[in-house]
Amino acid sequence: MTQVSELPNITRLLEIMARLRDPESGCPWDQKQTFKTIVPHTIEEAYEVADAIEYGTPSDVKDELGDLLFQVVFYAQLGQEQNLFDLEDIAEQISDKLIRRHPHVFDQAASPTDEQLHQQWEDIKRREREAKGDIDDSVLATIPTGMAPLNKATKIQKLCAKVGFDWSAPAPVIEKIKEEIDEVVAELDKDTINQQAVEEEIGDLLFAVVNLSRHLQVNPDIALRKANHKFTTRFRALETMMKSDNKSPEQASLEEMESYWLRVKAKE
Known part of the structure; x- marks a missing residue:
């Protein structure tokens, strides 16, 4: 062998x-x-x-x-x-x-503009779906079911924006975020908290934040990954700083940890 x-x-x-x-x-x-x-x-x-x-x-x-x-x-x-x-x-x-999806490269067709290239891409994908017997003609038909939630929210919003269902500037999106925060607070202020309703309002809030990211040309998935990395780096530095003082997060109060957190940020 x-x-x-x-x-x-x-x-x-x-x-x-x-x-x-x-x-x-x-x-x-x-x-x-x-x-x-x-x-x-x-x-x-x-x-x-x-x-x-x-x-x-x-x-x-x-x-x-x-x-x-x-x-x-x-x-x-x-x-x-x-x-x-x-x-x-x-x-x-x-x-x-x-x-098949790059006729402008392999068929020596005329070089398209960016807008024409995007439309050509969408037309080819639509014909591919039709060839498979997929007759879903929704604006949202191309979105994968299992797409990561943050990226899926962005994709949904981009496709809807192409047909005019979108705000024209970030300002009203920010107002929408404030509105969604108020709705979360309203649920929390009730005598009996409905966890399902809270989850729904948090989802609406996240969706609105993704919308703001899109308007500001920020990829929310990348932004959140960077935020995770920054927090992890800072928390590890906090642990190291506390260890040098013979302390640990498990034994410290929130106020003590906050003071170390501010020290870590100050060192940055």
Whole structure:
């Protein structure tokens, strides 16, 4: 048998995947996975790629892209086992799609403007849906069901804005945010708090904040990831500072932790 280390790298990766899934000699964890069970890992790996690009080195990016590529290979192995598709089929389909969606590159058509390019993209995707028998003609028909919530809210708002259902400036969006905050407070002021109603109002508030992000040309997902990173960095610095004083967050009051937090910010 050819040693895995002697194979070309893509072939090598496919062989490694096949061995991991081998019913008799494979890895117990890999053997029991399905399309559905590895989805959370795929999403996590995609975010780790984004984090590596934002905060890591080129080596980190390469490493995380490898992890993401392994996810695609895993799906290809599952598809091959069920006689559905393999990696070659996946590569063929995306190649055909890219050529079909870029006639201005591959058919030597006239170079379109940005607006014409976007309309061409939407027209091609609409024809693809029609060819599949998808007759949903809603403005929102192209939105994936499982899209991450922040990105999905942005996509919904962008598509609605294209048909004129949108504010023309940030000011009324800010007023909408204030209105949504008032509605959250109103729910909390009731004698009996309805948790479902509070959840709904918080959702409306988040949706309005995403709308403001869009109007200010800020990607809310990226903004929140950066805020998470900033908070994590500061809290770790707080822990280090407290440890040097022989203290810990578990033993400190909120007021004490707040004073350390302000010290961390002051050092920045």
